[in-house]
Amino acid sequence: MPTGTILVADDDAAIRTVLNQALSRAGYTVRLTSNASTLWRWVSSGDGDLVITDVVMPDENIFDVLPRMKKMRPELPVLVMSAQNTFMTAIKASEKGAYEYLPKPFDLKELTSIVQRALEEPKKRPAVDLDDAGEGMPLVGRSPAMQEIYRVLARLMQTDLTVMINGESGTGKELVARALHDYGKRRNGPFVAINMAAIPRDLIEAELFGHEKGAFTGAQNRSSGRFEQADGGTLFLDEIGDMPMEAQTRLLRVLQQGEYTTVGGRTPIKTDVRIIAATNKDLRHLINQGLFREDLYFRLNVVPIRLPPLRERVEDIPDLVRHFFTLVEKEGLPAKQIDQGALNLLRRYRWPGNVRELENLVRRLAALYPQDVISENLLEQELSQPSVSPMEEESQETVNLGGSVERYLSGYFDTFGDALPPPGLYHRILREVEYPLISAALAATRGNQIKAAELLGVNRNTLRKKIRDLDIQVMRSTR
Missing domain, CATH: 3.40.50.300 (P-loop containing nucleotide triphosphate hydrolases)
Known part of the structure; x- marks a missing residue:
């Protein structure tokens, strides 16, 4: 029969009740609190064999308390729960010394299994401060598939x-x-x-x-x-x-x-x-x-x-769209929003090019259209191309690029009225052109980089560098 005292801290009374019932049935003694100060008092006085805590508490963020806990009692396992299910939350939990991170909603059976394992085989993890980089998180998504990836990455850091x-x-x-x-x-x-x-x-x-x-x-x-x-x-x-x-x-x-x-x-x-x-x-x-x-x-x-394809994590599309719009706004493009109908259309799309295709779409929407809000009708125009393979799709983008650039130039300056737009127009246009142009040249030469360089009129080493920098997938030649 399992034994030990579990300290539970969460400002949600329903979660405290559920955890109390589940852990008590499993044979543990449970102490409950709704704030970080009480939890800290218990830990500092030597109480408890394991801690289960939410991140955001009414009086303090647990990530500010966790380093003090680990310094005072490095052997104490701490399980961190959070409804802020982002990559950075999982990484911070690991870097601050948490034994495990669980996104909300969590599975009770999994939680009790982790509690048992933590008490039987307590682990020490190095506590390394991590700068607050939430705005620049490298991975985006709150779907169950991404949550599992975050947890695996946190364990590997x-x-x-x-x-x-x-x-x-x-x-x-x-x-x-x-x-x-x-x-x-x-x-x-x-x-x-x-x-x-x-x-x-x-x-x-x-x-x-x-x-x-x-x-x-x-x-x-x-x-x-x-x-x-x-x-x-x-x-x-x-x-x-x-x-x-x-x-x-x-x-x-x-x-x-x-x-x-x-x-x-x-x-x-x-x-x-x-x-x-x-x-x-x-x-x-x-x-x-x-x-x-x-x-x-x-x-x-x-x-x-x-890594799951985007079609297996369509619930992450709104977060990804917002993330990409934020990125392009920082690059100097106009701020955009997207309505619910357009989001629903994005969820129904098959996404053969996955997240990269979504990012390229968002960049086009921000660059080529003067509308502040991307509507479903506008998005249908962009997604109405016939179904083609990713390589053919990139080639088709290049064919239509001239018209796209004209639309961009005609609408771009109107967006700013009499004011001058932010600098960097040349590089923004160049960035929009290079990826589909090089991809189309590689597609036309069946991945032969020597012939593609000749077709483009650039040095082969220059082409190889562009392929690496732009992360272009090269189709192997069959000729």
Whole structure:
């Protein structure tokens, strides 16, 4: 029979009653309070074996109290609950020393299971202050699927475990990788990303591990690789399923031995990086086809995270739309709102391009239309294009871009009346043009970057940099 005293703090009487009944039935002694000051008095006097508390209390935010609790009683497990179900809430709970974070509404069976585990195996977590960055949260959404991701990320922040992120294109895999880095123990080190699909297969090893002078034709000087650049920080291997077998073998050796040699080099180099990999492919299927090493898969898939497509989390669309409108307003575009009919239309849309497609749509709406409120009728015009694949869709956007720019220019200055608009118009137009233009060129050349660079009339290295910066997915050539 479980034993122990549970201290419960929540200003909602109904929640206190439910928790009291559930925990008492489980065999625990329960003490209830509606404020943080009483909870602090109990903890400071040595009462209680575990704390369950809400974040926002009438007299104080629990995140201001939690560091004092952990300093006085570092062994005391604290379960934090919150209806403010954001990524930052989960991260703050972990960084401030909470044993676990539970979004409201919570599952009573899960809560009692966590209580039992916490009392049987109390854990100490380092308490690291986290700056209040709520306005700049990297991940947005309050759906159950996103809540589970927040909880997993919070548990991983103070570890160096290798993570494999799986999700369709546009779901935010690099955002998750950056969050793991920016709020983790390696936050003061570099974050280096490399997209396997955007680099010629014969250059991937040199990009990853660097090369010595004369290692191959054109290697006129020694060059550092991404492992060297990421030393002490995080290396994000995006689209790992596109890595050729030869590079897979070398990567496996690095993960096993913690060292590598440059291309053309002989001296082993020690490496200290955290690896985060991502893919939109089924690696198990690639293994069965002989295209991906099974032993490498197990080395990378230590902690798997699946990012849901937007169609599986449509309840997050209003928050995402507001978030993107806020971002574009900070970039100098006019403030916009969206009516309920338009939101309902967004929820019904299939979103083949996921969150990235939604962000691009919001940017177009903010840039091209003078209306302060985006209506359902206006949105229907933007979403009325025939159903096409994502790559074809990007190409179609480019075809229609000239008319879009004309609409933008004709309506943009009218929005500000006699006043001058904020500076940066050139770069805003350029940003709207580059993504669909480069995507269309890659689509027309079946992903052949050399031909795409020729088509665009730019240097190949310039194109590769643009592909990385804009996070453009490159279709593999079949020619």
